[in-house]
Amino acid sequence: MATTQTRSHSGHGHHHHHHDNVYLTSQNKNDAGVRITRLGLYSNLGMAIAKGVGGYAFNSKAMIADAIHSVTDLASDILTLATISWSLKPPTDKFPTGFGKIESLGSLGVSGMLLIGGMWMGYGSLLTLYGHFFLDPAAAADLLAHAHSHGHDHSHDHSGPSIHAAWLAAGTVAIKEWLYHATMKVARERKSSVLASNAVHHRVDSLTGFVTLAVILGANFMQNAAWLDPVGGLLISLMVVKAGAENTVAALMELADRSIDDEVKGSIKNKVYKVTPEIAKGHEIELRDVSGIKSGQNYLVDLEVAVPNAWTIEDIRHVEDKIRTQIGGKVRGVRRVRVRFVSKEADDLPKFDEFIPGHISPRSSPEPDEDVHHHGHNDEHHKQH
Known part of the structure; x- marks a missing residue:
């Protein structure tokens, strides 16, 4: 032959690596992946609250946009922990290739949330800019309240954000930059797309913090620069949309079984x-x-x-x-x-020779034909019982 x-x-x-079996499952608090994801989760929770309250108190549209982004990051961390523990379960008869695609779906969910959150923020900032340049302050406040945006602070948009917001922005930049490097280090070691996706969130949050900081300082030290704040919000939303789009494409490629x-x-x-x-x-x-x-x-x-x-x-x-x-x-x-x-x-042998050519019809291949399924052939009937 x-x-x-x-x-x-x-x-x-x-033969699987013993460390993979416990990677990022909630029981193993000593694992680097678990630690960094949980740290990210707690810091996102803290920063979302701080930026939301700070944006409201200090009258900063960019900081409120940043707070919304922190909330999407928080959801991303929870999804990361949930999907990674699933993805390492052993295969079953129903899922013969294992549950890894659960992580890819989680990654798609996270990046999809980022994409939608970015678009929503951008819409709010565009409304604010429109109100600032084309309407008087009272009409602008009405428009923004009607659009379910943060109408509470836009009646005094002309005053711009408070300088105190700058301290908050600088603090979030420092924390987020550290989280990015720490998470990406583990992601590279584990070759985990969902952890890398999470690290990118931290980097985007760090960059958005820079924009927020620049916007707050500009609005405080330049004359008639209150418009900088919604422009900053718009810039942040564009960065979020870009990161969300890239991660969505990567997750879709994984789901489509790219090599x-x-x-x-x-x-x-x-x-x-x-x-x-x-x-x-x-x-x-x-x-x-x-x-x-x-x-x-x-x-x-x-x-x-x-x-x-x-x-x-x-x-x-x-x-x-x-x-x-x-x-x-x-x-x-x-x-x-x-x-x-x-x-x-x-x-x-030619590549992909194990695939059945598309031109071979089901009738000529050795499968039971459709009549057997429809009419319940005796043999089939006995097998089922």
């Missing part, structure tokens, strides 16, 4: 070649293809390995176990390794 092909469906679960990135493929190749000398029994094994998808933090990897034609199934099982152990233990995030074996003597 020219080609020997074996597909492994064994899916051993015991794993080249860096991870390279890492997997290195690990397979490292294990080759000890398992090849004097023969070279050849790694012909690495593919796979990202499912939350989990990588589901498919390999095509060429081995000598004379090898037995026992030889192949030995190689497969070694490869799975090596990749599972050394490449962070790999949760499943499937190996397809082909003969070294045979030509390379």
